[in-house]
Amino acid sequence: MKDRAPYQAHFEMLELPLDANFDEVHKAWQVMKDIYSTDSLATMSIGEEVSEEDRRLLLAKIEEAYQALGDFFRDHQQLLDNGVHQLTEGITEYDGKALRTIRHLLHIPLDDVAMSTRVPRKHLENLEADNYAALPVAVYTRGFVINYAKHLALDADLVAKSYMEKYRKWQEEKGQ
Amino acid sequence: MVKGPERKSIIMAVGGGKGGVGKSFVMASLGMSLARQGRVVMIDGDLGGANLHNFLGISRPTSTLTDFFERKVPLADLVVDSGISNLGLLTGMVGTIGAETIKHAQKQKLFNQIRKLDADYILIDLGAGTHFNTIDTLLIADKMIIVITPEIVSIENMYNFLRNLYFRRLGGVLTDHGYRDLVVNTWHDRDALGISNFRELVDCLKAVSPEVRLIIEEELRDFAVNLVLNKARTNQDIVTGNSVKSICVKFFGVNALYSGYVEHDDLVSRSANHRTPYLSAYPNSRCSRGIERLTVNILSGQQVKVTR
Numbered sequence: 001m002k003d004r005a006p007y008q009a010h011f012e013m014l015e016l017p018l019d020a021n022f023d024e025v026h027k028a029w030q031v032m033k034d035i036y037s038t039d040s041l042a043t044m045s046i047g048e049e050v051s052e053e054d055r056r057l058l059l060a061k062i063e064e065a066y067q068a069l070g071d072f073f074r075d076h077q078q079l080l081d082n083g084v085h086q087l088t089e090g091i092t093e094y095d096g097k098a099l100r101t102i103r104h105l106l107h108i109p110l111d112d113v114a115m116s117t118r119v120p121r122k123h124l125e126n127l128e129a130d131n132y133a134a135l136p137v138a139v140y141t142r143g144f145v146i147n148y149a150k151h152l153a154l155d156a157d158l159v160a161k162s163y164m165e166k167y168r169k170w171q172e173e174k175g176q
Numbered sequence: 177m178v179k180g181p182e183r184k185s186i187i188m189a190v191g192g193g194k195g196g197v198g199k200s201f202v203m204a205s206l207g208m209s210l211a212r213q214g215r216v217v218m219i220d221g222d223l224g225g226a227n228l229h230n231f232l233g234i235s236r237p238t239s240t241l242t243d244f245f246e247r248k249v250p251l252a253d254l255v256v257d258s259g260i261s262n263l264g265l266l267t268g269m270v271g272t273i274g275a276e277t278i279k280h281a282q283k284q285k286l287f288n289q290i291r292k293l294d295a296d297y298i299l300i301d302l303g304a305g306t307h308f309n310t311i312d313t314l315l316i317a318d319k320m321i322i323v324i325t326p327e328i329v330s331i332e333n334m335y336n337f338l339r340n341l342y343f344r345r346l347g348g349v350l351t352d353h354g355y356r357d358l359v360v361n362t363w364h365d366r367d368a369l370g371i372s373n374f375r376e377l378v379d380c381l382k383a384v385s386p387e388v389r390l391i392i393e394e395e396l397r398d399f400a401v402n403l404v405l406n407k408a409r410t411n412q413d414i415v416t417g418n419s420v421k422s423i424c425v426k427f428f429g430v431n432a433l434y435s436g437y438v439e440h441d442d443l444v445s446r447s448a449n450h451r452t453p454y455l456s457a458y459p460n461s462r463c464s465r466g467i468e469r470l471t472v473n474i475l476s477g478q479q480v481k482v483t484r
């Protein structure tokens with residue numbers, strides 16, 4: 001996982017927390033541009049406090065933050081793609097254990113997955129532990145698996161198919 | 177009603193802004209919402225035009241802050257039952273003594289007794305304007321609330337109020353550290369120093385010495401205001417709150433949180449006229465739900481997300 005601390009000022013410029021994802025960055029950038037490039041109730045009321053020059057400077061900083069964060073997210077994605085490609089070669093079955101192993105090898109903390117996917121940490125733990133009994137009904141569990149897989153840059157459909165096969169098998173056994 | 181040592185109350189105060197933006201309504205409703213989770217004491221500190229009781233649906237209490245100032249009755253004894261469970265009210269006065277005449281010592285005594293009130297939440301409603309007594313009262317709060325409406329006059333007033341608030345705090349902090357009058361003097365010499373706005377003043381102060389910079393950065397790190405946009409009618413109005421917040425952060429360097437918006441509803445005035453608290457009469461209206469979200473956000477520090 002790339003360290004985000006050096007990018008703090010850029011996240012702040014877009015008024016985002018350090019754990020924001022790229023969609024949020026993109027949206028915030030559009031909003032900030034809107035606020036400072038057009039006249040609105042909010043900007044018209046400041047009066048002399050802010051000159052045209054101030055605004056231009058600010059818009060430039062907003063643009064810079066967006067560019068830098070764009071690069072950051074692209075690099076991050078590339079790192080994941082390369083790493084994952086090597087790690088997953090030959091793997092055809094994904095259970096919780098396999099997922100955890102891949103995650104560890106990629107040095108991605110579970111909290112990070114929880115934060116970006118907004119899947120509660122407890123569910124992610126159960127997912128990795130193959131603790132099917134504690135997981136929610138299939139539709140939700142499948143959604144969790146897909147989000148998890150996407151965050152690790154895995155082939156989400158493949159992973160979900162494999163994981164849910166095991167989940168269903170367990171369900172059938174339980175039913176009898 | 178003396179507070180046990182274990183009880184730590186959260187003080188919230190609303191001040192500034194233009195008259196009539198809805199400070200009293202928002203505070204009364206916030207108080208009612210909080211009274212479901214803990215004991216609340218509301219203080220109507222609008223010494224010129226107390227009217228908080230109208231929004232709580234009761235008539236003007238007979239014991240008021242006048243008794244505290246003139247007859248030295250302990251503050252806690254002046255809290256009356258509001259008829260709403262868990263919510264006590266302490267009322268200001270109309271026309272007796274104006275905020276201007278309160279002496280410094282009286283004010284300190286008032287603040288001390290406010291802090292000692294037996295409550296989980298102490299909510300103070302203040303009048304419009306930038307009188308220093310209003311500002312000083314706001315500064316004792318853990319949560320400083322500023323209400324705006326989507327109108328240019330209200331927003332202009334807010335920026336001006338925020339400047340005053342921050343100035344006063346800055347001045348107070350620097351005086352405490354032995355830099356009496358530094359802020360005032362710097363502002364006085366602003367032409368010579370090339371200071372044309374608020375941000376430049378703060379920058380100039382920080383440049384005085386590394387120590388002053390440290391004081392400002394340390395002491396004002398937690399300085400934050402909670403913005404509430406009231407009387408919203410359109411999505412555009414709601415988004416105005418996001419913009420105002422952004423400006424406070426970027427151009428004033430003040431940590432502003434956009435804590436919530438409250439929609440316009442004609443029934444607000446009507447409820448007050450009929451002495452029925454709006455929040456209990458229309459608990460499911462969009463306006464009431466706005467109040468509930470605002471309550472949660474103020475306590476948790478969360479903010480309104482951009483919705484455009």
Ligand SMILES: Nc1ncnc2c1ncn2[C@@H]1O[C@H](COP(=O)(O)OP(=O)(O)OP(=O)(O)O)[C@@H](O)[C@H]1O
Pocket residue numbers: 194195196197198199200201202222225227302303304406407408438439440441442443444445446448463
């Ligand atoms: N969300 C709302 N929708 C409709 N009317 C509102 C709303 N909030 C407040 N009002 C009305 O606006 C008027 C002013 O409200 P309020 O007295 O709370 O303002 P204020 O800021 O406390 O004023 P003052 O500065 O005089 O103390 C009242 O008539 C009130 O009923």
Ligand SMILES: [Mg+2]
Pocket residue numbers: 199200201222227301302303
């Ligand atoms: Mg009022």
